[in-house]
Structure formats: structure tokens, C-alpha cells
Amino acid sequence: MESVRTESPGLSIGQVAERTGLSVHALRFYEREGIIEQAVRRDGGGRRVYTEYDVAWLRVCIILRASGMPLPTIRRYTEMVRQGTGNETERLALMLEHRDRVNAQIAQLTQSLDLINHKVGVYEDILAANPADPSDSCVIPAG
Amino acid sequence: MESVRTESPGLSIGQVAERTGLSVHALRFYEREGIIEQAVRRDGGGRRVYTEYDVAWLRVCIILRASGMPLPTIRRYTEMVRQGTGNETERLALMLEHRDRVNAQIAQLTQSLDLINHKVGVYEDILAANPADPSDSCVIPAG
DNA sequence: GTACGACCTAGAGTCGACTCTAGGTCAAGC
DNA sequence: GCTTGACCTAGAGTCGACTCTAGGTCGTAC
Numbered sequence: 001m002e003s004v005r006t007e008s009p010g011l012s013i014g015q016v017a018e019r020t021g022l023s024v025h026a027l028r029f030y031e032r033e034g035i036i037e038q039a040v041r042r043d044g045g046g047r048r049v050y051t052e053y054d055v056a057w058l059r060v061c062i063i064l065r066a067s068g069m070p071l072p073t074i075r076r077y078t079e080m081v082r083q084g085t086g087n088e089t090e091r092l093a094l095m096l097e098h099r100d101r102v103n104a105q106i107a108q109l110t111q112s113l114d115l116i117n118h119k120v121g122v123y124e125d126i127l128a129a130n131p132a133d134p135s136d137s138c139v140i141p142a143g
Numbered sequence: 144m145e146s147v148r149t150e151s152p153g154l155s156i157g158q159v160a161e162r163t164g165l166s167v168h169a170l171r172f173y174e175r176e177g178i179i180e181q182a183v184r185r186d187g188g189g190r191r192v193y194t195e196y197d198v199a200w201l202r203v204c205i206i207l208r209a210s211g212m213p214l215p216t217i218r219r220y221t222e223m224v225r226q227g228t229g230n231e232t233e234r235l236a237l238m239l240e241h242r243d244r245v246n247a248q249i250a251q252l253t254q255s256l257d258l259i260n261h262k263v264g265v266y267e268d269i270l271a272a273n274p275a276d277p278s279d280s281c282v283i284p285a286g
Numbered sequence: 287g288t289a290c291g292a293c294c295t296a297g298a299g300t301c302g303a304c305t306c307t308a309g310g311t312c313a314a315g316c
Numbered sequence: 317g318c319t320t321g322a323c324c325t326a327g328a329g330t331c332g333a334c335t336c337t338a339g340g341t342c343g344t345a346c
Binding site for chain 2: 089
Binding site for chain 2: 322323324325
């Protein structure tokens with residue numbers, strides 16, 4: 001059993017998994033991949049001890065991943081932050097590039113929604129008009 | 144060399160690849176996966192002959208894929224259409240479910256954009272104020 | 287003293303969606 | 317008659333991002 005406190009004298013990997021929604025496996029994997037900014041400290045028994053800062057950093061990474069940033073890019077970004085100030089131009093470039101990709105994704109999804117809504121409309125019309133209409137004109141997008 | 148006509152007496156796999164942007168490999172793969180509505184016809188030599196309808200269907204599938212619909216789901220949908228009319232309720236359900244997921248994706252991406260824009264702002268401010276500012280407050284999302 | 291649960295490492299396995307390879311057919315051009 | 321290019325099949329390989337396994341340590345609870 002773990003004593004769950006609201007202070008932050010160090011968190012176990014299990015506690016971080018709970019707080020972030022990442023699996024314990026994924027947390028170890030991210031560490032191997034260099035995705036954690038500050039090297040994770042260990043206790044006497046070699047177990048990982050995370051800080052609240054680590055959790056905050058992981059939350060950032062989770063959002064970047066959710067928007068499709070690949071792990072190698074997150075690693076590059078992590079390295080830049082680890083290096084400290086002086087490389088803001090590169091960090092900005094990375095973020096701007098990613099923002100473009102996210103905007104492109106949103107545009108693509110929005111366009112896909114048009115097709116989906118069209119199909120939904122076609123099927124709703126068919127179902128409203130007739131439970132077994134013999135003509136199905138749903139296939140050609142323009143139809 | 145292929146004679147490229149604007150009529151549609153049948154298209155080779157290469158022509159369909161060109162028209163859809165899918166690779167020749169992917170087209171054969173999709174066929175194996177049951178993603179093409181009408182069984183693709185063959186010429187005397189066993190080569191695939193596609194119709195304009197096939198291309199239109201593939202374009203629909205490409206948009207569904209681009210919005211994250213997994214191939215097994217596209218296959219199910221393809222099978223429903225292949226079965227003919229009478230299953231519009233199921234087709235509608237499939238599309239509504241997918242629409243929900245697409246809307247969720249867009250919401251997630253839009254939320255991610257907030258973080259990205261925040262970071263962009265932070266770095267732009269740093270760069271505007273000072274080319275080598277000693278404090279870097281970019282890491283904590285709320286910071 | 288032993289069972290339990292949370293943790294450790296190194297490395298193998300999985301999954302989705304392609305992508306590529308090996309080995310072959312076939313028609314047209316030289 | 318030989319090369320070229322587009323096509324064929326069956327099946328292996330790749331890639332990203334985990335996920336799981338084997339085999340082991342450690343501290344507390346019974």
C-alpha cells in the first residue's frame with residue numbers, strides 16, 4: 001500500500017502512471033527514449049522517484065503526442081529544453097512546424113467530416129422515406 | 144506505354160495509382176483486405192481492370208482512412224454496401240460513430256493547439272525581449 | 287519465514303498499415 | 317530473339333509506439 005499524500009516529496013512510477021494516464025511500461029519506455037527532461041532520480045533500492053515537475057513535463061509530452069508529434073521530435077525538443085536557454089529560435093521553429101501540421105490535420109478532418117455528413121444525410125433520408133428503398137445512391141461522393 | 148484516354152473503358156492498376164495517390168502495392172493490399180466494393184475484373188492476362196466506379200469508391204475509402212477509420216471498419220462498411228439496400232440503419236450507425244470519433248479528434252487537436260500557441264507565444268516573447276534571456280519559464284503549461 | 291505487491295532490467299512480441307522482394311508472365315519495340 | 321516495362325502472386329520485412337515476459341530485488345504484513 002502507498003501512502004497517498006497531497007505533498008510532493010517524490011512520486012513512485014505507479015503514482016505517476018495514475019496521474020498521467022500513461023502505463024508504467026510507457027513511463028519506462030519514455031525514459032529510455034530520452035523523453036524526460038530531468039534524469040529521473042532513484043531511491044536506495046534503485047526505484048524511480050519522480051517530481052511534480054516531471055509530471056508537468058510528461059503532461060506536455062502527452063499533449064504533443066496526442067497532436068501527432070512523433071517521439072523522436074519530442075526527444076529533440078526535450079534535449080533543447082535540457083540544454084537550457086539560448087536555443088529559443090530552434091524551439092520556436094519546432095513548434096511552428098508542428099502547429100502547421102496540426103492545422104493541416106484539422107483541415108483534413110474537417111474536410112472528411114463533409115463526406116461523413118453527406119453520407120449521414122443520405123442514409124437518414126433513405127430511412128425517413130422508406131425502410132427498404134431499392135435505389136442506393138450513397139456511393140459516389142457527388143451523388 | 145499506356146494510351147491515356149479521358150474515356151473509361153477500364154483502368155490499369157498503374158493508372159488508378161496515379162489517379163488516387165495510392166501505391167500499386169497499396170491497391171493490391173486493399174483488394175486483399177476486401178476494401179474494394181465490386182470485385183476487380185481481370186483481363187485475359189490476369190491483370191486488374193478498374194472502372195471509374197472503383198476509383199470513386201477508393202476516393203471515399205481514402206477520405207475515411209484519412210479521418211482515422213481503421214481498415215477493418217472500412218471493410219465492414221464495404222461489405223454492407225456490397226450487400227445492397229436494406230442495411231441503411233447499420234451504415235448510418237457506423238457513420239455516426241465515426242463522426243463522433245472525428246469530432247473528438249478535432250477537439251483534441253484544437254486543445255493541443257492551445258498548448259502549442261502558448262509555447263509559440265513564450266518563445267516569441269523571449270526572442271523579442273532578449274536574444275539570451277537567462278530565465279526559461281516555458282515548461283510548466285500554466286507558467 | 288514466507289507470501290505479496292510494487293518495483294527493477296533487458297529484450298522479445300504485437301499491431302496496424304503498408305512496403306518490398308522473389309520469382310514469374312506477357313506484349314511491344316528493336 | 318531479346319530487352320523492357322507493367323503487371324502478377326505469395327509472403328516477408330518495416331516502422332512507430334508501445335506492451336509484455338522472464339527473471340530478479342525489496343519492504344511490509346501475516
